[in-house]
Structures are given as structure tokens and as C-alpha cells.
């Protein structure tokens with residue numbers, strides 16, 4: 001078959017307090033995370049936001065031991081996947097490519113080249129596709145491939161999303177049942193799916209399939225669960241002033257408390273590993289909100305991590321992808337051909353030379369205002385919570 005590789009894509013996370021600011025810089029410097037009309041403003045803005053957000057973010061990471069467990073868990077997933085693939089007769093090297101921290105995607109790709117991989121499966125560790133997650137990694141890979149003839153010789157295939165696989169929904173259902181069965185009245189517990197949010201504009205203007213996939217995913221998990229418990233889907237981890245997908249997790253928890261819900265079983269669904277949003281945001285912040293609102297039975301379903309059913313299903317996904325027709329990066333970065341997602345659309349303001357000049361001037365005024373706000377600690381961005 002030739003030398004086989006599997007590239008696992010993930011977000012990456014700071015491993016110690018000093019990593020937090022540069023990690024946040026990398027994240028906000030990504031145009032798939034903050035979409036600006038002026039590309040030259042991206043890095044200064046990323047610097048401003050990362051500098052001002054670092055302290056609060058460091059304090060959050062401090063609450064879970066100072067850093068993200070993401071690298072360790074992803075390495076464990078990679079080891080487990082390698083073993084299961086070998087047991088099934090497929091010898092494969094597994095590579096980890098993180099988008100915003102070590103080991104970076106670029107390092108993984110360099111290693112893939114050095115190892116002489118001939119067939120490669122590119123597998124994002126996000127069950128559902130979003131422009132801001134798998135889309136961003138695919139776009140980076142597409143660029144690396146375009147620049148390098150050696151990479152173009154590798155027969156790769158990319159998997160855009162995989163939440164529909166029965167192995168995934170069954171493993172999730174199994175974890176939910178384990179949590180329900182610890183309760184005195186399991187039938188009365190409210191199952192609360194909490195997905196990472198994205199700005200509404202990603203879905204409505206850029207055609208991100210994320211919300212549709214998340215909604216479908218909760219239906220499939222409920223079907224696998226086959227219990228009659230009531231359930232709710234809400235979105236967490238909003239950042240910045242724009243509107244994100246609703247209902248927001250904190251509002252939905254309060255509403256359920258008003259309806260008299262006593263036991264909440266919280267299921268994180270947009271990610272397969274424990275990370276800051278599960279360990280800190282759900283386990284600490286949302287638990288506090290729930291308890292203050294009167295919900296004292298707050299239970300959280302663990303992330304899949306190295307759940308054997310999940311790892312076995314990933315191995316099947318890899319072997320099936322090696323046989324299936326190839327999916328190229330150019331096929332998977334634009335899930336909805338009718339909507340222009342990439343390249344970043346230039347601002348419609350820049351239609352005339354005069355408008356271009358005003359664009360530049362307005363942007364400069366905006367940038368100076370941001371600088372002033374950062375130095376003074378006061379201003380509209382602090383007011384709305386982005387700084």
C-alpha cells in the first residue's frame with residue numbers, strides 16, 4: 001500500500017502560563033477566527049486582544065493546573081489509534097498537527113515529508129465542520145501543499161466531518177448512560193448539550209454548516225441513547241461583542257432552573273478531549289451559575305478522550321478513507337459552493353480610490369483608538385467585554 005500516515009488536526013493549547021499570550025496571539029491572528037476587512041490590521045489587533053485577554057485567560061488556565069491538557073490527550077489518542085490500526089493490519093504513522101500551539105501543523109507536515117509518507121489521511125479531531133476549526137486547518141494545509149511539489153506527490157484524503165458515524169454517537173450515548181445511571185431519578189434528568197459557539201455571521205453570511213451539523217449531531221446522539229429524557233442544545237464560550245449562536249449556555253441553564261429542573265446532565269459535543277472549556281468553563285463557571293439558579297444536581301459527561309469504542313471507530317474511519325474516493329482540501333474548505341467563504345472577501349467599501357483612502361484613514365483612527373483603549377483600560381471594547 002505504500003507508507004501510510006494519519007494526520008490528526010487539533011487546536012492546541014498553552015501548556016504553561018507563559019504560553020497563554022503567544023497562543024492567544026496565534027489564535028486571533030487567524031483570519032478564520034476574526035474576519036477583518038483589512039488584512040494588515042490582523043496582527044496588530046491580535047497583539048492587542050491577546051495582550052489584554054492574557055491575564056484573565058491565564059487565571060482560567062490556573063484553575064485547571066496552569067495549562068491545557070490537549071497535547072497530552074491528543075498524544076494518547078494518537079498512540080491508541082496507532083495500536084488499533086496495527087491490530088487491524090494497517091501499519092501507520094500518526095502525526096499531530098495543532099493549529100495554534102505545539103506541535104504545529106507545519107512541523108507535522110515537515111515530518112510527514114521526512115518520513116516519506118505516500119498515503120495520508122487527514123482527520124480533524126472536531127466531529128462537526130466549522131470554518132473556524134477544521135476549515136482553518138484545511139486552509140493552512142491547502143496553502144502548504146500549493147507551495148511544495150514534494151507534498152503534491154502524497155496521495156492524501158481529507159475527512160471534513162464525521163459526527164454521523166454510529167461509533168461516535170454510540171460512544172457518546174454510552175457515556176451519557178453512565179452518568180444518568182448514577183442518579184436517583186435518571187428519567188427526570190435534563191440532558192443539556194453544550195456546543196462551542198461561533199458568531200451568527202459565520203452561519204448566516206459565510207455558510208458555515210456548523211450549526212446544522214451540531215443540531216443533527218444532538219438528534220443522532222439522542223437516537224442512540226434511546227431514552228425519553230427531555231433535552232436542550234445551547235452554545236458556550238462566546239468571545240467579543242458580536243452575536244453568537246443562541247441560546248447561550250448560561251441563559252439556557254437559568255431558564256431550565258426557572259422551569260424547576262433539578263438534575264442537569266451536561267454533554268460537551270463539539271470536541272472529543274477535555275480542555276479548558278469543559279474543565280474550567282463547564283465544571284466551574286456553569287456549575288456555579290446552575291447552583292445559584294437552584295439546580296443542585298449538576299453532572300458533566302466526560303469527553304471521549306481515549307474511549308475504546310471511539311478509537312476503534314476512528315481506526316475504521318481511517319481504513320475506509322484509504323479505500324474511498326479522495327477528498328481534496330479544495331473540496332472540503334468550501335462546504336457550500338453557493339456561498340463565498342474563501343478567500344476573505346475584501347470590504348465593499350474599497351470600490352473606488354477615494355473610498356480606499358477613507359478606508360485607510362478610518363482604519364488608522366480605529367487602530368489608534370484601540371491602542372489608547374489598551375493603555376487607558378477604558379473604552380467600548382472593555383465595555384462589551386472583548387478586551
Ligand SMILES: C=CC1=C(C)c2cc3[nH]c(cc4nc(cc5[nH]c(cc1n2)c(C)c5CCC(=O)O)C(CCC(=O)O)=C4C)c(C)c3C=C
Nearest residue numbers: 013014033057068070130132133196198239270271275276
Ligand atoms: C468546535 C470547537 C471550537 C469552535 C467552533 C471554536 C471557535 C472559536 N473559538 C474562539 C476563541 C477562543 N477559543 C479558545 C479556546 C478553545 N477553542 C476550542 C474549540 C473551538 N473553538 C477549544 C477546544 C479551546 C481550548 C483549547 C485549550 O486550551 O484547552 C480560546 C482561548 C481560551 C480563552 O481565552 O477563552 C479563545 C479566545 C473563537 C473566536 C471562535 C470562532 C470564531
Ligand SMILES: [Fe+2]
Nearest residue numbers: 011196237277
Ligand atoms: Fe475556541
Ligand SMILES: [Fe+2]
Nearest residue numbers: 237238277281
Ligand atoms: Fe472560555
